[in-house]
Amino acid sequence: MKKSVPKLRVAILALACCLCLLLNTNNSDLYGRRYQITRTVNHFFVSITPNYKTLNLTVKHPETLRRQQIVEDEELDVSCAGRYVYMYHLPSKFNDDVIKNCSTLIKWFDMCPSMANSGLGPKVVDYTNRVLTGTGSWYATNQFLLEVIFRERMKHYECLTNDSSLASAIYVPFYAGFDVSRYLWDTTVTVRDRLGEELAKWLSERPEWMRLYGRDHFLVSGRIAWDFRRVSDEDSGWGNKLMRLPELANTTMLSIEATAWENDIAIPYPTYFHPTSESEVTRWQRKVKKTKRRFLFSFVGAPRPTMEESVRGEIIRQCLASQGRCNFLNCSETKDCENPVKVMEVFQDSVFCLQPQGDSATRRSIFDSILAGCIPVFFHPASAYNQYTWYFPEDHTKYSVYIPEEYLRNRTVSIEESLVKVNQKKIREMREEVVRLIPKIIYKKPRPVRPVKDAFEIAVGRIIERVAKVKKEIEEGRDPQAEFSQNRDLSKLR
Incomplete structure (x- = not known):
């Protein structure tokens, strides 16, 4: 017992030293002085302890967790080596x-x-x-x-x-x-x-x-x-x-x-979804995977009459002529396209979601439809295949359908007939792949959430x-x- 008392006193003195330093340090510059604090505490132990080991004590401030210079394995579940x-x-x-x-x-x-x-x-x-x-x-x-x-x-x-x-x-x-x-x-x-x-x-x-x-x-x-x-x-x-x-x-x-x-x-x-936990993502994936879909295909968007190369006009024409198999949300006539609930409802009700080029080659709707578990239908490779190579499978047939734009301009293909030909087994496989993509295309809330990679x-x-x-x-x-x-x-x- 006698040998343990000095150690206790040393610990108390070290704590007092740290507190004194902290009380004289503003929050704004605390992080910048943490190594100075560490060295001071180490020197303190050196001066009072004959047989010492240099300690690496770090004062923890909320920002320290965000801007950590030395991350030890025991402090985090993963190593930051090569990831700083x-x-x-x-x-x-x-x-x-x-x-x-x-x-x-x-x-x-x-x-x-x-x-x-x-x-x-x-x-x-x-x-x-x-x-x-x-x-x-x-x-x-x-x-x-x-x-x-x-x-x-x-x-x-x-x-x-x-x-x-x-x-x-x-x-x-x-x-x-x-x-x-x-x-x-x-x-x-x-x-x-x-x-x-x-x-x-x-x-x-x-x-x-x-x-x-x-x-x-x-x-x-x-x-x-x-x-x-x-x-x-x-x-x-x-x-x-x-x-x-x-x-x-x-x-x-x-x-x-x-x-x-x-x-x-x-x-x-x-997208509209910014979860805070893995369980939220899993629950959502389960939901969209099991959702019953009333429409074969859908289109959320507006016509582009001033864009000569746009195929949106033909897509809308075919959708309206499909006798109830296509759901069209016309963004030029309603503000429902600004309502996340309305947009997600259309996508969740559809097996396939049409994704023509927008004002540029890509459009945000691609990711909203994937989030809803809807299989995207593309009409130009630059809308997704040649763009999001870090996120989508190289084999685009695993998760999407491709109908070249020129077929629509020439009116040589029916979107409805093309999609009806996809058998139910293939649809299930594609939807499973789409659902697997969901964690990769969302941005989680800015707080630590593991292990899902967003x-x-x-x-x-x-x-x-x-x-x-x-x-x-x-x-x-x-x-x-x-x-x-x-x-x-x-x-x-x-």
Whole structure:
């Protein structure tokens, strides 16, 4: 007993030392001084203990869990070795200030309501109690909020580090989509390019960027990547030239739709479902798998009469002529398309969901229909097959039906007859594959949820793999440019 008393006193003195340091440390700089605290405590033990072992004591602050520099196996279920991500602390003009005036971010819409709940949007309640699950995880999420949602998730990423030397990838939390959207109309190219050029200058002066000239950097946009690759410097040109700036030439952009350039990668549009637990996801998968579907196929959308190449008019014509086998929700005549419950109800009632090109090659509806367990029908490879290669099976026949656009333009094929030919066994197999995709195409709430891998975690994992490949090529003396913007993969557009 006599030998244990000094140890107790030592422990009490150490605790007192820690408390004194904490009381004199502001919350804002606590994390930055944690190693100073650790060293002080270690030196304290060295001074009072003849036979000592250096201790690695870490003061825990809520942010420490988000920005952990040294993650020990006993503290987390998984190791962060090779999975660390460093997030720049950008000046607020590059993110928070961009969305302050949220009512002007998009010319015809007030985005302020969509900013609620860290970008997830207002909560959705299903008063019918039959379409959605009553878990409180459904939100009226706007498709353009991806960059805000991604940044919030990154703040809670278990392997986020405050030490860039440990990082396998560098995340640039620039709100690129909202920066370009607020200036898309009635502005000069000088205005549209200004903030992107300032970001490029800021990055080029960072030691992290200089290590690989941006090859380990990535950013996220809630708009299609074409908005950042303006070719001309005429004011009539569309978008800005962010991704054509030399400083960004090696940086990877994750966006809802990619271009032909190798460093543009497509990741899923946000859906309405943002669960907090694995059980929620499993319960939803079980529900949509068992749902009885009254319609053979459906289309949620609006005609595009001014787009000559669009096949939407023919799709709508065939749907209306199907004598009740197709359900058409006309977004040009009703506001039901803005109601997540109504949209999900249509998709849950359908075996197949038609997904023609939208204003661009892809559309958010693809992911809403998959979330509902509805088998997507595509009419152009660039709508999904050549885009979301990190998420969808290479064999697209496992989860979807493909009908080439030209068949509809020539009116040489009936959508209904094509879908009727798919036998029930094949439909069951395809639906099971679609249901298996659900965890991969949703964005969970920004809090630790394991072990389900969602769209965010898959994107981060693949970025880290991509950077590792580049580093290996450099070590082997090969040119890593093939992975980046100097090369184009035109198959993405076919």
